[in-house]
Amino acid sequence: MDVYELTLYVKKFLAALVAVITFGVITPSHEIWNAVFEVEESRVSQSYIEQRPIDTESLLAAAEEQSLLKFGSKISPKIYDQYQAAIFPAYQEKIEQLATPESAISHKPSGEYGEKIFHLYDTVTNDDILRAHVRVEKRPQEGYYFTFHYHTADDAFSSHIDVGEIYWSKNTPPKWLS
Secondary structure, three states, rough: OHHHHHHHHHHHHHHHHHHHHHOOOOOOOOOHHHHHHHHHHHHHHHHHHHHHHOOOHHHHHHHHHHHHHHHHHHHHHHHHHHHOOOOOOOOOOHHHHHHHOOEEEEEOOOEEOOOOEEEEEEOOOOOOOEEEEEEEEEEOOEEEEEEEEEEEEOOOOOOOOOEEEEEEOOOOOOOOOO
């Protein structure tokens, strides 16, 4: 064994010793590997997204569930049939039109006097696509109405598209979620 081979073994031994001693203390930069894996991951997820169908049934079921939750136990029995017949089909049509494979329906409709029933949003970007709202309006000599409308991301939610209205009564309706 000559000096060259001995120094080679000493270098390998020292490299292994340093690796064992500093194990977990110094983490190497894996920018190159991360870039490679991100590119491969994005290719895989893009192909998966392209093949994945839009699950409008579960979106519609979630939207209906959020509507029931919004109306609560006091309002729901009085208006839900009218809502299902006259209002929800418009929301359904818009959900079917705007939904993508990454779409989801938001949880937690607003309570008290807030307007939010549900939002259709993109789970990748967390951006809203559709906002379904309801507002209580008091009309003199007539009583209270629930007016339903929605906003879309097409115009940055500025326009107010009316869907319909349901008459409550001359008495003040309870707060949402009650």
